Amino acid sequence: MDWLSRVFGNKIPKAVFIEEYERLFEKPIPPMRPISQLTFVLIDTETTGLDHKKDFIISFGAIKLKSYVLKIDTALEIYLQTPLKRKEAIEVHEILDTGNGMAIKEFGKQFLKYIGKDIIVGHHIGFDLLMLEKALKPFGLKKLLNPVLDTQYLAMRLEKGPQFDLSLGKPGEYVLDSLCNRYGIELDDRHTAAGDAFLTGQLLMKLLKLAEKKGIKDFGNLIR
Amino acid sequence: MANVIVNRVKEFLKRYPPFNFLSNDSLELVAKEVEVRYFSENELLFEQGDPAQQYFFVLKEGSVHLTEKKDGVEEIVEVCDEGDVFGVLALLGKRPYLLNARVQEESLIYAIPVAIFEKILNENSRVGLYFAAGFASGQVVVRTDLSQSQKARTTFKEISRDSGLLIFTGQSDLNYSSDVLTCPKGTLISKAVASMADKGVGSIVIVNQKDHPIGIITDKDLRNRLIAKNKSYETPVEELMTAPVITKKKDAAFSELYITMIKNRLHHLIFTEDGTMDSPVTGILSDHDILLSQGNSPAVLINALMNTWEINEMAKIRDRAEKLLAYYLENEVSIDFVASIISEINDIIIKRAVEMAKKKYEPDFPEISKVKFCFLSLGSEGREEQLLRTDLDNAIVFEDVAGSKLEETKAYMLLIAQQVIEILLACGFQPCPADIMANNPKYCQPLSTWKNMFSDWIHSPNQQALMNATIFFDYRAIIGNKSLADELTEHIYNEITGKSIFLNFLAKNALLNPPPLGFFRNFIVEKSGEQKDKFDIKLRAMMPLADIGRLLVLSHRVVGINNTFRRFEKLADLEPNYRDLMLEAGKAYEILMRMRAIEGLNSGNSGRYIHPEKLGKLQRQLLKNAFAPIDELQKIIQVRFQLDYFRN
Numbered sequence: 001m002d003w004l005s006r007v008f009g010n011k012i013p014k015a016v017f018i019e020e021y022e023r024l025f026e027k028p029i030p031p032m033r034p035i036s037q038l039t040f041v042l043i044d045t046e047t048t049g050l051d052h053k054k055d056f057i058i059s060f061g062a063i064k065l066k067s068y069v070l071k072i073d074t075a076l077e078i079y080l081q082t083p084l085k086r087k088e089a090i091e092v093h094e095i096l097d098t099g100n101g102m103a104i105k106e107f108g109k110q111f112l113k114y115i116g117k118d119i120i121v122g123h124h125i126g127f128d129l130l131m132l133e134k135a136l137k138p139f140g141l142k143k144l145l146n147p148v149l150d151t152q153y154l155a156m157r158l159e160k161g162p163q164f165d166l167s168l169g170k171p172g173e174y175v176l177d178s179l180c181n182r183y184g185i186e187l188d189d190r191h192t193a194a195g196d197a198f199l200t201g202q203l204l205m206k207l208l209k210l211a212e213k214k215g216i217k218d219f220g221n222l223i224r
Numbered sequence: 225m226a227n228v229i230v231n232r233v234k235e236f237l238k239r240y241p242p243f244n245f246l247s248n249d250s251l252e253l254v255a256k257e258v259e260v261r262y263f264s265e266n267e268l269l270f271e272q273g274d275p276a277q278q279y280f281f282v283l284k285e286g287s288v289h290l291t292e293k294k295d296g297v298e299e300i301v302e303v304c305d306e307g308d309v310f311g312v313l314a315l316l317g318k319r320p321y322l323l324n325a326r327v328q329e330e331s332l333i334y335a336i337p338v339a340i341f342e343k344i345l346n347e348n349s350r351v352g353l354y355f356a357a358g359f360a361s362g363q364v365v366v367r368t369d370l371s372q373s374q375k376a377r378t379t380f381k382e383i384s385r386d387s388g389l390l391i392f393t394g395q396s397d398l399n400y401s402s403d404v405l406t407c408p409k410g411t412l413i414s415k416a417v418a419s420m421a422d423k424g425v426g427s428i429v430i431v432n433q434k435d436h437p438i439g440i441i442t443d444k445d446l447r448n449r450l451i452a453k454n455k456s457y458e459t460p461v462e463e464l465m466t467a468p469v470i471t472k473k474k475d476a477a478f479s480e481l482y483i484t485m486i487k488n489r490l491h492h493l494i495f496t497e498d499g500t501m502d503s504p505v506t507g508i509l510s511d512h513d514i515l516l517s518q519g520n521s522p523a524v525l526i527n528a529l530m531n532t533w534e535i536n537e538m539a540k541i542r543d544r545a546e547k548l549l550a551y552y553l554e555n556e557v558s559i560d561f562v563a564s565i566i567s568e569i570n571d572i573i574i575k576r577a578v579e580m581a582k583k584k585y586e587p588d589f590p591e592i593s594k595v596k597f598c599f600l601s602l603g604s605e606g607r608e609e610q611l612l613r614t615d616l617d618n619a620i621v622f623e624d625v626a627g628s629k630l631e632e633t634k635a636y637m638l639l640i641a642q643q644v645i646e647i648l649l650a651c652g653f654q655p656c657p658a659d660i661m662a663n664n665p666k667y668c669q670p671l672s673t674w675k676n677m678f679s680d681w682i683h684s685p686n687q688q689a690l691m692n693a694t695i696f697f698d699y700r701a702i703i704g705n706k707s708l709a710d711e712l713t714e715h716i717y718n719e720i721t722g723k724s725i726f727l728n729f730l731a732k733n734a735l736l737n738p739p740p741l742g743f744f745r746n747f748i749v750e751k752s753g754e755q756k757d758k759f760d761i762k763l764r765a766m767m768p769l770a771d772i773g774r775l776l777v778l779s780h781r782v783v784g785i786n787n788t789f790r791r792f793e794k795l796a797d798l799e800p801n802y803r804d805l806m807l808e809a810g811k812a813y814e815i816l817m818r819m820r821a822i823e824g825l826n827s828g829n830s831g832r833y834i835h836p837e838k839l840g841k842l843q844r845q846l847l848k849n850a851f852a853p854i855d856e857l858q859k860i861i862q863v864r865f866q867l868d869y870f871r872n
Contacts, residue, residue, distance in 0.1 A: 030642045030663070032584075034535065037650050063229055069335070070260035077227035184285065184330070194228035202332065205262035213264075 014140030015105075021112040025145045029117075031220025035208055038219055040065040040149070041118040042204065044196040045128045052130040056080075060107070061194025062114065063201050065121075068208065070201045076114055077194040078102050080135075108136045119223065120146045123176045123200050147223045151200055154207050155179055158214060162224075179203055230255050233334065236284065240307035250344050259335040260284070269325035269333065270311060275547070276321065279335040280312045286331025290323040295402050298324065400474070400495070400509040406431045409438065413450060413464055414457040416441065427492050427508065430465050435504040437494050439465030444491070473499030474507050485511060522548065522565045529572045533580060538573055539651045542613070545569045549611060550825050559814040560789065567608040573651055574599065574618075574644065575703040581643035585636065592629070592636045597622035598704035599644070602660065603695040607770065607786045611821040614830045615656045616648055617695055619667040621674050621708050630670065637668050654830075658692065671708055675715045682719045685729035694733060697774055700786050717781050727779050731865035734771035735858055737763055758833040761820050765850060769813045772857050789813045805856055812850035819847065 014022075029038070043062040049055035057080050064074040079101040102110075111132070122128050125148060133144055152174050156164045172178055176199060180187050185202045188195065216222055233255040237243040243251060259279070263269060263286075270277060272293055288304040301323055304310055310325060406429045407416050416428050430439040441464055449455070449464045470488055472481055474495035485493050495507035525548065528541050545566065552562045578599050586593040603617035604610040620641050625633050641662035649655065662668050669677070681693045697716070701709035720726060773791035780798050785791050792810030796803045824831025836844060861867070 030646060032643050033646050034650060036536075037646065061228065068261060072230060072233055072258040072260065073256050075227055075229035077229070186285070188232060192228045195232070198229045198232060202260065202262070205260075205332075206330070209262065209264045 012140045017109045017112055018140045022145065024117040029219050031218060033219045035212065035217060035222060036067050039118040040121045040204060041115050042121050042197045042201040043128060044122055044193045045131055046193045047131055052127065052134060057131050057135055059193045061197040063197050065201050065204060068205055075194060078107055080104065080107055104135055105139065108139055115146060117146060119149055121149045121151060121204055123151045125150045149223060151203055151207060158207060158210050233258050246344060254336060254340055257337050257340045261333045261335055263327040263333060264330045265327060267327045270321045272322065272324050273320050278338050280338060281310050282334040282336065283308050284332040284334050287328040288331055289326050289328050291326055292323050400507050400513050402507040404429055404505050404508045406505060407461060409462050411461045413459050413461055416461050429494060429505055430461050431505060436502055437469045437471060437496065437505050439467035440469050440492060441465045442491060468501060469494050471496045471499060471501050481509060525569060526572060529576065535647055535650050542573060542651045553818060553822050559817050563608055563611065566611050570605060570610060571702055577644040577647035578703045580647060581640040584643060585639050589636045592633050595622055595625055595633050596705035596708065597637055598706060598708040599702045600699040600709060601702050602699050606698040606700040607788055609788060609817060611817065612824040612831060613653045616653045617656050617660045618662045620662040621712060622670050623708060624670045624672050634668065638663060638665060641668050671711060674712055678716050679719055682723055682726045685726050690729055690733050694771060698786055713783055720778060728865050730775045731861050732867055734768060734775050734861060737768050757835055757837060759836050760832060761816060761834045762832045766816050768854050769809060772861060805853055809853040809857060812853050815846050815850045
């Protein structure tokens with residue numbers, strides 16, 4: 001039905017940087033690639049609120065993990081121009097001046113170039129993905145194509161087994177703070193995007209070692 | 225980008241010496257380069273005798289014990305706490321680690337690259353003094369030493385100093401057995417042999433009541449003095465033993481031990497308490513132990529590769545092979561030898577990888593896995609010229625199967641190929657940018673398809689196709705059913721016969737990259753030109769030679785010589801008129817290979833781009849000379865294949 005949408009003109013033309021990004025995925029990651037050879041990109045966003053329809057990304061933080069090593073020089077932190085300044089949210093996050101932030105298009109370019117075809121990891125990542133996809137939609141991105149790993153899901157899978165139902169557990173058992181406490185990661189800079197990405201990275205290192213002990217050793221078994 | 229993450233690292237480091245001496249800017253520089261690593265209980269960060277890593281470590285959280293292995297027992301030398309810095313002395317002294325770093329409880333470690341810290345050492349004398357004062361158990365690093373080692377590391381000459389290739393390495397990495405098999409005089413040889421077999425050792429020491437050594441019997445003695453002489457197995461040991469024995473103290477200098485063994489043609493040297501025959505036995509050193517202590521000899525590396533199925537271990541060994549390479553290049557060992565050794569090591573890794581892949585997938589494909597296949601290396605690895613772990617080029621050819629089975633067979637072969645590639649990537653090889661690898665469905669084909677592909681290239685050559693196809697003509701069977709590769713080779717030579725148009729195309733291809741003959745003349749003025757200050761040694765010098773070598777060897781229908789410089793040696797015999805030129809071309813290629821490898825090791829990349837202005841005068845001259853035969857050969861080819869009249 002592609003021609004239909006073209007005829008009716010409701011197809012958003014793809015920006016060059018989106019096309020470049022999509023081309024990266026012509027070759028998938030082979031399932032037998034060992035975890036030590038994978039590159040993970042830990043991401044987190046801070047937003048004006050929790051409604052993905054109305055709210056916007058204020059800041060984005062990320063760092064990469066490769067061969068069990070978090071390289072500080074891969075750390076990225078970007079503040080964005082928000083199309084809508086919601087006073088309340090800004091007061092909560094104490095991010096006052098977003099006027100100097102990066103334009104969405106420039107952010108989109110940098111973001112896609114940075115993540116490449118690495119495995120996106122985050123805590124409760126679904127929301128961040130929705131927000132990011134929304135931000136990139138005006139440039140023709142339909143969906144982020146990277147493999148995705150949620151540390152919340154991974155922790156549950158490792159501790160309780162893959163069939164575990166979150167609603168049966170204790171409330172708050174798998175939020176980032178409790179997990180960090182449980183795995184002995186010092187909490188710091190919570191609720192800054194980069195700070196959370198860094199915490200999640202440290203959590204991921206520990207979870208991956210745990211996974212390996214349980215026989216989850218390659219891409220195919222890790223991302224299911 | 226000063227961000228939250230860098231700040232966090234900075235805030236942590238700032239609390240501990242020597243980082244508290246640093247200015248905010250320097251600290252930020254350090255923090256940006258930190259690598260955060262996580263280790264679980266009992267893992268080793270580094271091991272006694274390992275070459276120094278290019279990092280030193282700060283414990284972020286957890287607990288690490290520095291231990292020393294003595295007589296098989298691991299003793300704790302030091303306990304590291306949060307903020308402690310360790311792993312520095314090996315780095316500064318350019319020597320292997322003297323201690324193990326064993327993680328006691330799960331730990332986060334900040335690894336700090338030495339390069340960034342060196343910069344700061346130069347700027348900040350207090351940090352230097354801190355290190356000079358020596359913070360690890362009395363092992364003082366003298367300041368002058370420090371600055372010398374900094375300087376040393378910047379020059380290529382010193383890189384492989386700690387590679388363990390020097391004959392007289394420190395004794396710390398010498399492993400010998402302290403658990404010596406002994407027996408008293410009067411023991412029957414049958415009993416002695418039984419206990420040797422039981423312990424799996426090649427020697428037994430005969431001792432008196434006080435445990436002093438009086439003789440030794442080795443495997444060789446059993447052969448020469450027992451079986452060959454047809455003696456009874458009931459012979460007492462003293463009739464067969466070598467006596468008296470030569471003894472040493474176990475803390476004698478390595479050189480002394482080594483020379484004693486060489487002079488006396490000993491395979492085993494016995495350690496006693498005071499080094500004389502009149503004291504109790506404390507250990508035994510075999511020539512095998514000596515060999516192993518020479519960590520990076522090719523024999524040891526190959527032996528180690530043959531004894532592991534661990535990918536991480538294989539990767540480590542391949543890294544050590546690179547140290548060996550550096551040593552060989554520095555010492556001007558002939559490239560022919562170097563290339564053979566490195567190719568052999570690469571081949572073994574590929575063979576192991578294929579075996580591992582087969583083991584993994586055979587059970588799922590009980591029928592299909594019986595289909596014969598052969599794993600081929602192409603391009604530079606096919607020519608046995610790949611010194612650095614640059615692009616992988618390879619392919620799989622499998623025997624023809626019934627059409628109904630083709631799909632499943634191919635799926636299996638691709639699975640094998642994919643696994644092999646994964647292992648090779650883990651061992652530090654780079655993927656082929658043009659995707660000419662066995663895991664590409666295009667290059668994992670049955671024999672008949674391969675034959676057709678080569679026939680196509682030969683019958684209807686076009687310039688574009690040939691540019692990529694040339695590397696296929698350098699294939700070499702690595703493992704599997706080699707007759708498949710032989711059959712393909714035969715097919716190719718049959719096809720080429722009488723198809724001069726193909727050779728013409730190949731010739732044209734060989735002339736695509738004219739060498740920059742005027743290069744050095746132009747170089748002086750070409751500061752702002754297209755090439756800027758770089759020179760593409762692969763495209764402009766090596767490829768033309770490799771292309772010409774291949775073309776001429778194909779035109780003579782010579783089979784089985786893949787190596788470019790060996791091709792030119794062969795051509796020297798085949799074309800006596802041009803004998804000198806051919807030999808010169810072979811030499812030139814060796815020089816280019818050496819230069820590229822040195823450049824690659826120096827700058828940690830493929831070595832493809834050389835900075836001519838950074839070369840010494842002698843090397844520049846060498847490079848210049850290496851261009852001469854290319855030019856001459858290209859002129860010959862121009863005429864021989866009538867390229868002036870040849871239009872496509």
